[in-house]
Amino acid sequence: MFQNFETQGDRAAGPARLKALRAEMARVGADGFLIPRGDAHMGETVAPRDQRLLWLTGFTGSAGLAIALADRAAICVDGRYTLQVRDQVDGDAFDYVQIETQRPEAWLKAALRPGRKLAYDPWLHGHDGLEALRKAAEEAGAELIATDNLIDRIWDDQPAPPMGQVIVQPEDLAGESSAAKRARLGRELEEAGLDAAVITLPDSIAWLLNIRGADVTRMPAPHAFALLRPSGEAQLFVAAAKLTDEVRAHLGNQVEIAEPEALGPALDALKGAQVLVDRASAPVWVSQRLEAAGATLERGQDPCVLPKARKNAAELDGAREAHRRDGAALARFLRWLELTAPEGDLTEIDVVQALEGFRRETGVLRDISFDTICGAGPDGAIVHYRVTEATDRRIAPGDLVLVDSGAQYQDGTTDVTRTLATGPIPEGAARAFTLVLRGMIDISRARWPNGLAGRDLDAMARAALWRAGLDYDHGTGHGVGAYLGVHEGPAALSKRSTVPIETGMILSNEPGYYREGAFGIRIENLLIVTPPSVPDGGEREMLGFETLTLAPIDRRLIETELLEPAQRAWLDAYHARVAAEIAPLLSDPAERAWLISACAPLG
Known part of the structure; x- marks a missing residue:
């Protein structure tokens, strides 16, 4: 069976885990921490290693955000999960916030006090979502600070990163070669005066390169990052162990392959470049690294999103x-x-x-x-x-x-x-x-x-x-x-x-x-x-x-x-x-x- 029927969340463990998180917040000098549902690729489906919201709260839904403050906490979900969240998450530990009636930033603005510091992991937030929370914090007299992931510090049995094999999606099913897609999108970058585009969505990378993956269940795309150039050349940042000789041959010499850790230095090398970064889905870590390197950011949309649709x-x-x-x-x-x-x-x-x-x-x-x-x-x-x-x-x-x-x-x-x-x-x-x-x-x-x-x-x-x-x-x-x-x-x-x-x-x-x-x-x-x-x-x-x-x-x-x-x-x-x-x-x-x-x- 692809599907199993084990209980994934642990409602009863939520209060103790929240207490441990608060202790870790105090150690780093933070008065709060943001725990989104997504991962560094902002995907709906996340690997077991990245199920931090589920681990902390017991909530198994596909979208949500927890806000842990020193004295209050909330779990924010949409209307699909109104009943589910009450069943899975301890209401004594977390306020239930339905985003159609109360936005997370509204709860945050009311709950934060002046002078407080709200920590976040810059790998797990896109620009737009984080800016709304930043504005709410500042209006409350507080500030956001970037940190490493505090859940990872206290999650003792956190699973390892996924290492699913990458496969080729045949051209007769894809309908267009990867080279043609890259050339077409590269021309659009050139016409817009851009030197590169950062691509962080796994399904965008899978579509662009005519590959599929197995890093998460239900969605056949690999965890990877990519840089696309106006020439149609690309850099793919992916664990080498995921690639077979067939996949490497398919990618060809216009796609340079590097380990994920090489993304940071590749962004540093874009000093002075005009770089497209998806304002909604690219982790703010990417933007911060580019800005520190002296690149100019064009906040727009992942260039693959519309053509893929x-x-x-x-x-x-x-x-x-x-x-x-x-x-x-x-x-x-x-x-x-x-x-x-x-x-x-x-x-x-x-x-x-x-x-x-x-x-x-x-x-x-x-x-x-x-x-x-x-x-x-x-x-x-x-x-x-x-x-x-x-x-x-x-x-x-x-x-x-x-x-x-x-x-x-x-x-x-x-x-x-x-x-x-x-x-x-x-x-x-x-x-x-x-x-x-x-x-x-x-x-x-x-x-x-x-x-x-x-x-x-x-x-x-x-x-x-x-x-x-x-x-x-x-x-x-x-x-x-x-x-x-x-x-x-x-x-x-x-x-x-x-x-x-x-x-x-x-x-x-x-x-x-x-x-x-x-x-x-x-x-x-x-x-x-x-x-x-x-x-x-x-x-x-x-x-x-x-x-x-x-x-x-x-x-x-x-x-x-x-x-x-x-x-x-x-x-x-x-x-x-x-x-x-x-x-x-x-x-x-x-x-x-x-x-x-x-x-x-x-x-």
Whole structure:
């Protein structure tokens, strides 16, 4: 199994570890310390060595920040984790701060006192995030000071750094050679008058060099740093033990390879140069080193981020093939679940194991793209619930089961959520499910003019819920990589996303509704942004979406009369497509028959 079910955090250990951290703060003359979720590469997925927030607090979520002061502490999370954080983190030791209602800097400004010193590890903070905290500290009369990582000083059994092997991503899947990518981006640096770009995001480096890695689970990119020059030449700072002769030959003589420790001297050598540094994701250590060396910083965006998000034809073809393959595995799984769950013998772990098993039977599964979320009944209301042996719940007939999962295949990354009935429908669940479905369909059918961003589309997914006085506390969708991160920037379907949505991007579409203590509902497909075209009878070109995900939606949970005619027509056409593309991939006649039945038109 790729996924394990061990309890990762230790809520009970939090107060003692916080006490030890405070003692270390006192030894270095600091009155506080910042503990972000990320690592030096600012990735969502972090290696065991870098799970400092989890070690200190017990919180296992994918985003968060702890602030430890001498007399108070807080854990700051977004709306996805409102329930989870209370379950995993000791509320007597840490204040719970939900960032939608109270920003971390607001809590910090109120909690800090004049003259205090707040320490931070410059490897673990980007420029923008740290500046907001710096401003709050200064407004409170305090100051930020850089230090080494104080958690590392007290974490006795901290794991070693990851050393996963690097592999080549074939050009027929990448769709463009690394040399062509480097030359194209190098020309952009030259046109902007820049002498170099610092690249610290693992998925950017993997995309640029057409390599993949295994330093963290679920996201196939290596821990490394890189410098790109206008000539298209690059320096790759990566542990030599990760590279095979095949990878070295693939990189060629235009990519100089050095150990990670050589990054500092390479930055020092950029004295007088104009250097692009990503203002959000590059560690402030990089900026501080460059400024000390006398370089001029251009704070912008990693040059790989947008090109990586605009998938080329080969990447899109790979994504389609991966989703057809995944769709067949999902069909087999959904049939199994529908037949087995009403017996009342399944647990959430059983479901997760079975789904991974169906995907493994494809013969080409490289990993899951994130730990599968399987929430039965009230567990479904925990947006990013991860089942453990301690929390494993038996699925009672009548429980709604929310299954959010994905796969990593070398030709594509998948992410899909289905909410399923296991017996009698809970009161109010079908109505809520149908309202969520309406929003999902409306996003799928959307057309919009070039230049609009996710915040311009997000309300389409919520309108039916809003009219009913309901909502959900997460974004409607995120970007997805091409055999890379299942969460990829820069665009998103979100109230906060200002990045224009462009042709070739892959976005998730996943509205939801969560009734605490009862059930959770989420329906998710992945979408490709299609090129501009003029709709029938229209006058202006509009972008649109092509649905990638091919899996039936549980018709037992639909109140058909709540759907508008166009929404019903979309769903019937979608199900007809699922049956047409996936049924031929199923060798078992019973599985084919089930899928065709599950995809029948609404009555």
